[in-house]
Amino acid sequence: MLTIWPLAGIPEIAAGTDLVDVIASAIEASERLPDGGDPLVDGDILVVTSKIVSKAEGRFVTADDREDAITAETVRVVATRTSENGSVTRIVENRLGIVSAAAGVDASNTPEGTVLLLPVDPDASARALAAGLRARFGVDVGVLVSDTLGRAWRDGQIDHAIGAGGVRVFEDLRGSTDAQGRPLHVTLPCVADELCAAADLVKGKASGMPVAVVRGRADLVGDLALPGARTIPRTGERDMFRLGYDEAFAEGFATGAASVT
Secondary structure (H helix, E strand, O other): OOEEEEOOOOOOOOOOOOHHHHHHHHHHOOOOOOOOOOOOOOOOEEEEEHHHHHHHOOOEEEOOOHHHHHHHHEEEEEEEEEOOOOOEEEEEEEOOOOEEEHHHOEOOOOOOOEEEOOOOOHHHHHHHHHHHHHHHHOOOOEEEEEEEEEEOOEEEEEEEEEEEEOEOOOOOOOOOEOOOOOEOOOOOOOHHHHHHHHHHHHHOOOOOOOEEEEEOOHHHEOOOOOOOHHHOOOOHHHOOOOOOHHHHHHHHHHHHHHHHO
């Protein structure tokens, strides 16, 4: 059975905050679960919102114009659209290989005149948190760092994993069979994303509870050296959708015109 609950008591995070201590203190203050279980056991996975990781790591930058910060974080522009009210949305690949709106630059709940960038290395951040909590409690836990992202071809946003420490981000079912005995050739669920999305159902966006504990998937918890969430994005030659429709059309038209001349 999968059980997910949020951690209460996480205060506002500032640059330099010891997140291991803050999260551990919230765990220690937690009441025992209704089923009598302990607040943290072997195989638990903590899902931590990336914003508090960025805040603790001091990822604030001075930026009167958020667009300048987005440009600085952008590796490649995928698509740009201007809405009827004149606002511009840029879908870009950022330095972490994540394709999203605004390169993950966040201007909400930050000091005036600043914006918040994603962690420098979310996988390293997740591993450090997992290592610290393992040492503090003497149990093998994993950590996922989550961020809210949109999805191609679907409206709305859900939480995805951008960092992983001690968690298998994929559940490889290739080589096994389905319920009818047919072989599975390409089935590779991204369980890290699924857990982050599920955890967000209890964390919420405005509840002040940026950390959730997931229990029931101990099979996904392992060595801290496991490949992190950086292995999830498809980039380079594996990216089948490198450009937006308008951008791809313009590039093809320009290439055709150049070949004619």
